[in-house]
Amino acid sequence: MRGRTVVEFHGEIDIATTRQSDQHLDAATARSAPSVLVDLRGVTFIDSAGLGPVCRAWRRAVDRGGDLTLLCTDTRMLTILRLTGVTPAIAVTGS
Template sequence: MTPDTDDRAPRPPGGPATAPYHGLGPAANGNARTYAYGRFTVVEAAGEIDLESAGRLAEHLDAATAGPGPDVLVDLRPVAFLDCSGLRVLCRAETRAGAQGGRLRLVCEDPRVLRLLRASGLLKRFPPLPGIPGPGGGARERR
């Protein structure tokens, strides 16, 4: 999929999730931050995830999948653009989580990102969650 102006349009108002950064892994940067939410480690990606920025997301995913049995949620809702460099980082992290006896799942509802997952054949590997599951089983909405 080639990027066009529609794929790089700013996201609607609402902002990313507001949970504080708790020092899990690397320091937050313009493209990723990591925080704990219940039993999950949430890696929140933001902005444009492309060849130039995928490494900053990879730092957070590597840290989140380093221990035994990781349960990682990658929140892609604040992402404005994702390309194959971002997909490569997600695939590598998901493989690493599985090798550690854990799992990595995506939180995504953006049609552009879902279209990229479908076109790349990764939609079955990463069935997206509409929100971060809460302690009671419901989904935590973005604020």
Template sequence: MKQAGGDGVVRHQPAPPTRYLRVHQDRGHTVLEFRGEIDIAAEAEVVPHLDAATSDRECRIVLDLTRVEFLDASGLRLLYRARQRVLAQQGRLHLVCTHALTLRLLRITGLAGLLPPRPTLDAALEHPGTTPGPG
């Protein structure tokens, strides 16, 4: 949700948490913290929040999959959607993931090459911004 401050600058209000997603700010980045099973049911709930977070020019986004237990093709679509939207806005995108099966899925599909996963939120934010390339 966007709200104009007293200085006229539009600021994002943190989105209320959902069953599958918590959105918060950390060091100038919008962190989308995914939770649980990210499947087609989660996709429908997450898309509006993901689109809101990636709608600003030069947005700085972190997709944190640390609390994800399962990710299917719908989850991969969400990651790719975020990448495409951030690319269109000339923003920066980071991915945090440590779950072995999810990392394997990212490697098999080639998404790990487009969005290199980092092991922690700190590691993602310390890395010089990843600007997704075309692909």
């Protein structure tokens, strides 16, 4: 059985960090049927450019028969995810 890959982000996720975010998320979703947990608990800011890599990684994971879940407990971040339509498409957990 394959384990879950955890990708942990800290600080701001925006246009300045998309290349780095893409690299980490590409690696996490590279195999067949990837199971990925993106930990956003250390994120202080995210904008639409920062959400792009997360959404692309989710699509790659699903297309390859896997899944991607977001770990988020911050109410401001959860509101952004909801308002941008990321949720409910991408599952979010608080633990």
